[in-house]
Amino acid sequence: MSGTFSLHLLLLLLLSLHSSSGSMAALTTQTLDIPPQYYNPKLPAHALSSSKKYEGSSDLVHLRYHMGPVLSSPINIYLIWYGKWNPSQKLIIKDFLLSISANHRAAASPSVSKWWSTASLYTDQTGANVSRTVLIAKEYVDQLYSQGTHLTRLSIQQVIGNAVKSAPFPVDHKNGIYLILTSSDVTVQDFCRAVCGFHYFTFPSMVGYTLPYAWVGNSGKQCPEVCAYPFATPGYMAGSGPGALAPPNGDVGVDGMISVIGHELAELSTNPLVNAWYAGEDPTAPTEIGDLCEGLYGTGGGGGYIGQVMRDGAGRTFNLNGRRGRRFLVQWIWSPILKACAGPNALD
Numbered sequence: 001m002s003g004t005f006s007l008h009l010l011l012l013l014l015l016s017l018h019s020s021s022g023s024m025a026a027l028t029t030q031t032l033d034i035p036p037q038y039y040n041p042k043l044p045a046h047a048l049s050s051s052k053k054y055e056g057s058s059d060l061v062h063l064r065y066h067m068g069p070v071l072s073s074p075i076n077i078y079l080i081w082y083g084k085w086n087p088s089q090k091l092i093i094k095d096f097l098l099s100i101s102a103n104h105r106a107a108a109s110p111s112v113s114k115w116w117s118t119a120s121l122y123t124d125q126t127g128a129n130v131s132r133t134v135l136i137a138k139e140y141v142d143q144l145y146s147q148g149t150h151l152t153r154l155s156i157q158q159v160i161g162n163a164v165k166s167a168p169f170p171v172d173h174k175n176g177i178y179l180i181l182t183s184s185d186v187t188v189q190d191f192c193r194a195v196c197g198f199h200y201f202t203f204p205s206m207v208g209y210t211l212p213y214a215w216v217g218n219s220g221k222q223c224p225e226v227c228a229y230p231f232a233t234p235g236y237m238a239g240s241g242p243g244a245l246a247p248p249n250g251d252v253g254v255d256g257m258i259s260v261i262g263h264e265l266a267e268l269s270t271n272p273l274v275n276a277w278y279a280g281e282d283p284t285a286p287t288e289i290g291d292l293c294e295g296l297y298g299t300g301g302g303g304g305y306i307g308q309v310m311r312d313g314a315g316r317t318f319n320l321n322g323r324r325g326r327r328f329l330v331q332w333i334w335s336p337i338l339k340a341c342a343g344p345n346a347l348d
């Protein structure tokens with residue numbers, strides 16, 4: 001749930017064994033085209049790749065449904081820009097969010113909306129699927145840092161509360177996701193040390209209502225080698241580190257956020273009140289559909305490899321296409337059908 005740095009070695013090993021056979025054939029056919037080309041880069045180890053929380057636990061793959069709701073109506077995102085955001089950064093993120101809906105299937109394959117189709121395989125006890133439609137309902141700008149430049153889990157709720165109280169942000173119990181994004185100068189409780197993003201729900205005492213929300217921070221200036229990996233890798237203080245990959249939209253911090261946003265949205269939609277889809281017996285530390293696949297972006301990932309992804313003519317790495325020709329690198333998510341991590345750029 002928390003975008004923690006869990007890489008479950010066993011799981012990834014199984015995945016790489018499972019999928020190694022398909023990669024050669026696809027490589028050969030791709031070379032006939034001019035770029036983009038498939039490749040599977042091996043990178044220096046992730047700074048916090050082996051989390052104590054999941055290491056050695058075998059209940060990881062027993063993802064279970066706990067009878068709570070999923071987001072089955074068209075999902076309205078209420079977007080909160082906290083701190084200083086420039087228009088080009090906002091556009092990258094909004095293009096990603098607007099690429100999720102099935103009506104943007106026009107995007108080249110493999111597409112963001114096809115990636116989301118794995119999330120829509122999850123249902124609630126009435127048989128209703130997670131919605132394939134994701135909209136940006138409203139935006140709210142908190143550029144004066146109403147709660148300061150350091151946020152805690154509780155002050156994040158305060159920011160949402162302000163947005164809800166000061167119209168035009170409606171209370172949207174049924175379809176709403178409140179997504180708060182902090183700029184690179186904002187520090188957040190546990191950011192970089194334990195999490196790159198998280199989701200939960202608000203408390204009536206703070207916000208007046210119980211509303212599912214997620215936070216994701218721009219790690220560009222604080223810990224790109226942790227939260228914008230693999231666009232920065234451990235090694236050099238301010239540089240992007242040995243072996244770092246070039247980000248698809250030229251912004252290490254924001255391109256790194258895209259995958260974390262995808263991770264949190266997938267989990268929020270399948271486990272909005274933390275009583276629907278998760279693995280593990282402890283609801284205070286659930287392992288959710290994004291956690292299970294962190295660090296995996298394509299076929300044959302694991303053991304330092306991120307999986308088969310694509311590289312364009314300028315050397316920028318991506319695995320998904322979005323609207324308006326945008327490209328993104330987004331981690332895979334767990335499929336309840338395949339009982340494995342899945343993404344539309346799979347080669348097998």
Ligand SMILES: *[C@@H]1O[C@H](CO)[C@@H](O)[C@H](O)[C@H]1NC(C)=O
Pocket residue numbers: 117120121122123129336337
């Ligand atoms: C809904 O979920 C079921 C069960 O996973 C799946 O078989 C079906 O294809 C899903 N429908 C859509 C529209 O995703």
